[in-house]
Amino acid sequence: MEKSTRGIDHIGVTVPDIEQATLFFQKAFAAEVIYDNLAAADEPKSGQQVEQSLGLKPGTTEMRIRMLAVGNSANIELFQFGNVSQRQPVIASDYGLQHVAFYVDDIQKAVEQFTQSGGKLLSKSNKLSSAAESGFGNQFVYGRAPWGMLVEMISYPAGINYPADSQAKRWTPAQ
Incomplete structure (x- = not known):
């Protein structure tokens, strides 16, 4: 079987404050800002297309999106959303990315x-x-x-x- 996947490009993380999260990753793990996909000066994004593409609750607004580099590894993409109630982060026993x-x-x-x-x-x-x-x-x-x-x-x-018997x-x- 031919492989079509090279590896993990990035991990998406929703944060309450993108600047605070960026500073944390910079101080804790020497992260570097690559670029903003949605900067503070940009108009926030909302609507059916945004909701559908990310599976968001109706009315959710994308406020900021930023890509970070951390060493020689997958990148981290930070998302900050608005106009939506948010739950606490999952714990290890919950389904999904833990x-x-x-x-x-x-x-x-x-x-x-x-x-x-x-x-x-x-x-x-x-x-x-x-x-x-x-x-x-x-x-x-x-x-x-x-x-x-x-x-x-x-x-x-x-x-x-x-x-x-390790395969990789x-x-x-x-x-």
Whole structure:
């Protein structure tokens, strides 16, 4: 079978304030602004086409859209909507996208940057313990961004112990 998919281009995240979210991602993960698809100076978008293309509630307005780059990985597209009531972010047991994971070289430094940027940890960092992911220094920790989105920081400097029947290698950002 011929592959038509190259990989993940971006992850879309709805935020209450695009400037606050941008600042958080810049401070916590050294994100860089690529461009705005819908800038503050642009007219907000609304109507049936906008609602239909994103599956939005009737009356929802697209206020801002911004694309961020984070290291050598998929991009993050931030959305800010208006004129609609919004729910709290999902928790891991809910259906759908539950978290975004950032590969970090130094988990303690990443935790420090994350919390200094307004993120809140759910626990201390933990060892990766599955047979495939265990190894010296392999760790993870979850936290919540200032608006409640679940974020993971992960590091596996000892590598991955792929089982014999593995069909692919896990993508990891270049050093």
